[in-house]
Amino acid sequence: MRTIRSIAAAVVAGLLALVLAACGGPSGGTTGGTGAGGPKIKEVTFWGGWSGDQAKQLKAQADAFNAAQTDYKVTFVAQEEVEQKLLTGMASGRVPDIVLWDRFNTSVYAGKNAFTALDDRIAADKIDLGRFYGPAVEEMVVDGKHYGLPLLVDNRSLFYNTELFAEAGLEPPTNWDELRQAATTLTKRDGNKLTRAGFSLDDPGLFNMWIRQAGGSMLTEDQTAVAFNSPEGVEVLNFWKQLLDAKVYQLGFGAGGNAFAEGKAAMKYDGPWALSDLDKVKTLKYGIAEPPAGPRGDKAANMGGFGLIIPRGAKNADGAWAFLKWWATEKENAISFGKLSGWIPALIEAAEDPYFTDNEKYAGFVATMKYAQTRPTLKGYADMEGKALIPQLQRFMSGEISAEEALAEAEKRGNQILAEQRK
Secondary structure: OOOHHHHHHHHHHHHHHHHHHHHOOOOOOEEEEOOOOOOEEEEEEEEEOOOHHHHHHHHHHHHHHHHHOOOEEEEEEEOOOHHHHHHHHHHHOOOOOEEEEEHHHHHHHHOOOOEOOOHHHHHHOOOOHHHEOHHHHHOOEEOOEEOOEEEEEEEOEEEEEHHHHHHHOOOOOOEHHHHHHHHHHHOEEEOOEEEEEOOOOOOHHHHHHHHHHOOOOOEOOOOOOEOOOOHHHHHHHHHHHHHHHOOOOOOOOOOOOOOOOOOOEOEEEEOHHHHHHHOOOOOOOEEEEOOOEOOOOOOOOEEEEEEEEOEOOOOOHHHHHHHHHHHHOOHHHHHHHHHHHOOEEOEHHHHOOHHHHOOOOOHHHHHHHOOOEOOOOOOOHHHHHHHHHHHHHHHHHOOOOOHHHHHHHHHHHHHHHHHHHHO
16 A cells, blocks of 8 residues: 655646656747757748648648758648738737748738848848849839748740640741641531531730730830820731631630630740649640730740748747748749649749750740740739729720720729829
């Protein structure tokens, strides 16, 4: 039988063990150590707006970083409406340490004081920004300060059905004339019913790319007014009308599905985000080429994509920066995520790795990156496009108004929007 003294000793020993365990447990944003008295692993919270399979890709990259070092543990948390959630978190003092960020939104949210400037860290670690695609870097610069590093880039290149092209004895078009000819040849109709579109002219939002192919621009050089109501702008809409008059496409064709994936469209503009879904269609054989040049040989494409930012108020900015550098600036890590996600790295040496340049699915995108440009970060630009220009382009395509009327009305309303933003 145990004595009162032995029982008391056991209780004291148990309490002492609990106290020692508590002293060694997580606190202050850290997790368990590497051993008794060893350094503690610091927690890093990572937000991104991707979901489904894409969220799994981000988690996998975080796990790879965690396995590569012992100082930090990154945990990915998927967030819908990540931009708004970031502002809400700032108000409550609860922000993540690092965020996968749509670069186009940088200028808006930097103005809300949502980010930490990274210039000192970039300088201290001697990060060579020339290793990245220049427009992607600049998209994260506001008032001369760098608020992030680019991670992924994309553009709209020409997807084409290789089987249909081979049957017709065609090569991918390299200019507008060849595009019209190929689209006309590949269009299929059953009486008055369109059964296969030669080209999907379904996104008037790409006007900003088309006008640069025509040699024009969206804004004046000083970016104080729109410049698309021009001979080049009219030339774009007249070319669209030629395609519609040739009946290579009709409004609403393929709505509710994916006409290209179903073999009902021979060509379309799309980005690398489309690859994973298209590759699931085993009956589809397709290639990707650079966007056809305009009538005077001008090449143009839009560059988009994501970067990584560290929010203002992040509790573990050092860990966030370590993760950011590991992912964005180390070639092998950039390539591995490109392979995992289907996106193109913003790090040029990674994008020009043979995995991408020798791959028929990526080579066209990488070639297009050499001249792709980001959209202007001018305040009010997005509203100018979305509220002034695109509605008028839609009216033009439906035959309600002429090219000249569409551009004149869009110019009037667009300049009003830009002027309001300057007040």
